[in-house]
Each structure stands twice: as structure tokens, then as C-alpha cells.
Amino acid sequence: MTTKTEQQFADKMVAEGWEVYHTGFPDFLCRKDGEVILVEVKRSSKEKLQDNQHLILNALNDSSPTAFVWSPDSLDLIPIHQKRQSKDSLQNEDEEKFGNSQCPISWADTVITVLYRTEGWSLERIADQFGITAEAVRQRILKAKGG
Structure with a gap:
């Protein structure tokens, strides 16, 4: 923490x-x-x-x-x-980044879900970290949840 x-x-x-x-x-x-x-x-x-x-x-x-x-x-x-890097790592190297971070966009839902559920971060804190809105964070959490 x-x-x-x-x-x-x-x-x-x-x-x-x-x-x-x-x-x-x-x-x-x-x-x-x-x-x-x-x-x-x-x-x-x-x-x-x-x-x-x-x-x-x-x-x-x-x-x-x-x-x-x-x-x-x-x-x-x-x-x-x-x-050698894994094939997935090499593909992610050129992938679009999420928000203002170095996080590949394909990892964003997982990273946000872990920060929110496991680490207890607020939607606002996650939004500030990535330079996005709290609503965008909420939508990603719902998407990762399947709803």
C-alpha cells in the first residue's frame, strides 16, 4: 500500500x-x-x-x-x-498507451481492476494517475466485470 x-x-x-x-x-x-x-x-x-x-x-x-x-x-x-522477450511483450511495445501512462491499452482493464479491488484505490485516484476521468475508470471496471 x-x-x-x-x-x-x-x-x-x-x-x-x-x-x-x-x-x-x-x-x-x-x-x-x-x-x-x-x-x-x-x-x-x-x-x-x-x-x-x-x-x-x-x-x-x-x-x-x-x-x-x-x-x-x-x-x-x-x-x-x-x-528474449515473449511474443506478447514485443507486440505490446508498439501498442497505444493508456491515458498518460506507459501501460499498454490492452492491460488497462486489468490494471484498473487490481488498483480498485485489490489495492483499494478510489476511482478519482486511479483517474488522476492515468490522466482520465473517474467516469472512464468506472466504465472500465464495469467492462472488466462483464457488465
């Missing part, structure tokens, strides 16, 4: 043109124009990082992370650039 402070941060970054991913630890991974930043959000500038947060963020800051995929049947770390 996203806190009020985390939502304020995410809204600020989206308004500035960043893609924002709420990853959990660190709190956010943000991407814009090829730059990737990792952000730990605190309620106040007086709030200190926990020791483990400080250690991890320093380790990440001092390196250029490389992405890998791992599975127990392979045991080797496979650099992401060596992994």
Missing part, C-alpha cells in the same frame, strides 16, 4: 515526466530519458535512513547495476540483454 507521502512523491515525479515504479526497496525506481534513479521516501527531512537502507543505497550509488534473470533450473545469472 502506498503512503500519502509516497503518493505525493510519485505524483511529483510523474508530473515532471518520469516513469515511476513503486518497487518497495528502495521505495521507488524512476526512469526518464535513459536515466534511472532509486529513491527512498521519508515523511520528513528529519527522518533518518535505517542502517540497512543506508548500506544498500550507498552500495547501489557506488555501482552501475546490471539486470539479470535467474531461475533454479538454470542456476546461472543471465544478463537481461541475452533474454
